[in-house]
Amino acid sequence: MRNLISALDLERSEYEELFELADRYIEQLSKKKRLDKLNGKIIALAFFEPSTRTALSFASATLRLGGKVIGFSSEDAISIAKGESLADTIRMLDSYADCIVIRHRYDGSARFASEISGKPIVNAGDGKHEHPTQAILDLYTVRKIFGYVDNLVFGVLGDLRYARVVNSLLRALTRFKPRRVYLISPPQLRARREILDGLNYPYVEISDPRDALSSLDVLYVTRVQRERFPDDLEYRRVRQSYRVDPELVSMMSRDSIVLHPLPRVDEVDREVDKYPQARYFEQASYGVPVRMAVLSRVLGVA
Amino acid sequence: MSGASELIVKRIRDGSVIDHIPAGRSLLVLKILGIKGDEGYRVALVMNVESRKIGRKDILKIEGRYISDSEASMITLIAPEATLNIVKNYRVVHKVRLKPPSMVRGIVKCPNSMCVSNNDPEAQPVFTLEKTDSREPSFRCIYCETRLTGSDALTELYG
Numbered sequence: 001m002r003n004l005i006s007a008l009d010l011e012r013s014e015y016e017e018l019f020e021l022a023d024r025y026i027e028q029l030s031k032k033k034r035l036d037k038l039n040g041k042i043i044a045l046a047f048f049e050p051s052t053r054t055a056l057s058f059a060s061a062t063l064r065l066g067g068k069v070i071g072f073s074s075e076d077a078i079s080i081a082k083g084e085s086l087a088d089t090i091r092m093l094d095s096y097a098d099c100i101v102i103r104h105r106y107d108g109s110a111r112f113a114s115e116i117s118g119k120p121i122v123n124a125g126d127g128k129h130e131h132p133t134q135a136i137l138d139l140y141t142v143r144k145i146f147g148y149v150d151n152l153v154f155g156v157l158g159d160l161r162y163a164r165v166v167n168s169l170l171r172a173l174t175r176f177k178p179r180r181v182y183l184i185s186p187p188q189l190r191a192r193r194e195i196l197d198g199l200n201y202p203y204v205e206i207s208d209p210r211d212a213l214s215s216l217d218v219l220y221v222t223r224v225q226r227e228r229f230p231d232d233l234e235y236r237r238v239r240q241s242y243r244v245d246p247e248l249v250s251m252m253s254r255d256s257i258v259l260h261p262l263p264r265v266d267e268v269d270r271e272v273d274k275y276p277q278a279r280y281f282e283q284a285s286y287g288v289p290v291r292m293a294v295l296s297r298v299l300g301v302a
Numbered sequence: 303m304s305g306a307s308e309l310i311v312k313r314i315r316d317g318s319v320i321d322h323i324p325a326g327r328s329l330l331v332l333k334i335l336g337i338k339g340d341e342g343y344r345v346a347l348v349m350n351v352e353s354r355k356i357g358r359k360d361i362l363k364i365e366g367r368y369i370s371d372s373e374a375s376m377i378t379l380i381a382p383e384a385t386l387n388i389v390k391n392y393r394v395v396h397k398v399r400l401k402p403p404s405m406v407r408g409i410v411k412c413p414n415s416m417c418v419s420n421n422d423p424e425a426q427p428v429f430t431l432e433k434t435d436s437r438e439p440s441f442r443c444i445y446c447e448t449r450l451t452g453s454d455a456l457t458e459l460y461g
């Protein structure tokens with residue numbers, strides 16, 4: 001693995017190696033071991049779009065491995081990008097750092113950056129296209145909790161059309177053997193044909209989460225955003241019917257889990273946090289070790 | 303070449319004939335081939351003639367220029383059943399049914415307005431062949447993976 005642009009860039013064995021590496025990092029961190037895999041390495045965080053959570057987890061992952069971080073977040077990006085093309089900015093970072101982690105609002109910007117730079121590129125979200133490290137983290141969480149990914153029934157709920165985490169998750173699942181995947185969304189937010197055409201496992205598109213909840217092992221929730229709807233009434237109606245609340249969770253089996261890429265607004269009711277199925281905080285806690293594994297892989301030090 | 307077109311335009315001596323272009327699209331074919339008219343080639347356009355194969359069709363004759371198969375393959379974007387004839391000394395010396403190219407670079411823009419290829423001055427639109435269905439090949443943007451179909455290409459070229 002040189003670049004990580006899409007969840008399809010990884011074979012199954014590479015997912016498994018990343019999972020095992022993340023396991024090892026968690027263990028070493030718990031023993032307060034000092035790690036130095038990225039000693040002498042500089043990671044550039046090029047966040048042209050705000051994302052405190054993802055940026056901080058990449059920064060923390062780098063520092064935990066003894067590396068150094070440079071970069072910018074959206075506010076600085078405004079001044080950097082004034083009159084400067086993405087290509088020029090990437091060229092600059094290419095000469096400053098050993099690896100570039102990029103978040104940008106344009107679809108395909110990470111692939112484009114990889115053509116410009118000779119350094120490894122990690123896609124931390126490009127428009128509505130992909131966010132592969134989130135998908136690795138999602139499946140890592142599933143494997144951590146169930147012990148495996150194969151044979152489980154997944155439900156992916158919310159905005160399946162514009163959510164990059166969904167694209168990456170659905171593609172990452174092609175490297176495993178899910179028993180079935182329910183794609184649960186209002187008709188106007190169905191997953192894209194381009195993504196669906198590449199899936200190699202049974203999936204069903206449905207509109208009502210109640211039709212699937214009892215058979216799910218994993219419910220993955222994403223946010224439905226206001227700007228996807230022309231009128232407010234329609235938006236509020238959809239948001240209400242796709243909101244995960246105690247009533248919905250009580251329809252799920254006791255050993256099923258609810259995941260969410262976070263941050264959430266109100267698509268998962270705070271009351272749900274108390275239910276045993278709620279595992280999204282645990283999921284978020286794996287963000288750093290999984291990104292430690294990704295960085296050490298792309299830099300070829302693990 | 304059908305007899306009807308012979309009545310309208312004489313046979314060419316040396317050059318290229320592109321046949322079985324869907325009716326009305328020959329101007330777009332010229333655009334894809336990058337022929338503007340000021341290059342000095344004698345160009346004959348035959349539009350809306352009967353075709354046994356595709357109903358009505360256009361034919362394009364370009365005298366003095368031999369178009370390569372790979373160059374001509376780009377026109378399958380909007381003329382999937384087109385054929386290319388190379389004529390030397392009034393004789394057809396090479397005739398092929400065009401195949402879609404494995405890559406299309408810089409001819410049409412990506413249909414996705416948020417694609418990096420539409421937003422960075424250095425990024426070029428590049429598509430790879432996805433399906434070779436002869437009725438309508440489809441391509442995929444190498445950046446955002448949006449699908450490009452013949453009708454997308456048409457909209458874009460007419461624009």
Ligand SMILES: [Zn+2]
Binds near residue numbers: 413417445
């Ligand atoms: Zn594109």
